[in-house]
Amino acid sequence: MLTKRIIACLDVDGSRVVKGTQFLNLRDAGDPAELAAAHSAAGADEIVLLDITATPEKRNPPLETVRRTAKELFIPFTVGGGVRTLRDAASIFDAGADKVTVNSRALADPSLISSIAQRFGSQAVIVAIDAKRNRSNLEVWISGGRVATGKDAVQWAQEAEERGAGEILLTSMDRDGTCEGFDCTLTKMVSDAVRIPVIASGGAGTTQHFVEVFREGAADAALAASIFHFNLRSIARLKQQLLSAGIPVRPPC
């Protein structure tokens, strides 16, 4: 049976893992390679490394950090932040990543999605969508949550799928870093609108939040960062509790 994935996210500022609340107030949370290895050992199904300051600071992807992190990691490894061209994506794959996420640049130039998909396969392209509720709408924001686009998140997810995205990484900006639970309504709207898997992100705080996003949010995977960094054993414990709640997950080793 296909299991629900628990993905540990490392938000990095170039070479260090950082964590903020609603995309602000960043604080240091450790070394990406060490944390990735520890999360993998604790039972994480995937590692995502997002350089959250690459786009606003107009930096290239952090290839040295990617290389170091990928070196002894034998689970899927995704890198995002600052991917502007096919060449950026190629250099990230060369450094040892399996997938890239594209976000800001893909909104400005959606053909970036198809060009990466054609060269490296759809499975290698995740379109990251940062969404914020705006009255009845779900609006897409870019540049690490700094710029509103006026674009509807569900429509953008569908367009991304048509252009060759292999997965959607959907972050609720309203919930990000709050530990108040995933936005299940948002997740379900997007998950029901596309055929590709949807990774829910933003708001994880308790085991019950994961149960809800898999059941009510129809998420295929859930991503969290802050709850994992300060207590590495929590992924194994989270998975045991999810199994007890009847959610299919890969048992921790």
Place this chain on the structure above:
Amino acid sequence: MIAIVDYKAGNLASVKKALDYLGAETIVTDDPWQVRKADKVVLPGVGHFSATTALNNSGLRESIRTSIRRGVPFLGICVGMQWMLASSEEAPQIEGLALWPDLCSSFPAGVKSPHVGWNSLEVRDDASRLMRGVSAGSFVYFTHSFRVPRLKATIAECEYGGRFSAAIEQDNIFGVQFHPEKSGAVGLKILSNFCQC
């Protein structure tokens, strides 16, 4: 020396990294002569079946066929395994190696596609060399939109919108639909088994 066949489709870095980690001597090559010389051949594959055109147009196809005939252990991963069949619905005009006459097909409409994530293996053949020491129900990582049907050579099955071949083995020919290089300790065990074949 294990030749990892580079046909300019996707990403070979992680396959090489995993084999190197296991202490194998590897070379990533697009040279048919290097492939023919190797003691073992790995054909990775991510992406679209049409990428295998490069194998058909470069002399690599004949090198692989010759090596297989000589009994050299050969492992196809993901699209690399699919290419061992006659063709795929994904690109029906492109010929596979046709070691089996069957076709790769897509998933039914009722399930999400691609099939992405960790799914369990039902090991069907206890005598398999590739699956030695891998217990039934072990989880491995899949990411694919097309799949190989169940064959006589199927040694492990997977269930997702129906059953399909997760792994095949016949004499010196091995194929896995999942990514052993991305499947943690279980995947490394399978790669290590291949290295010992």
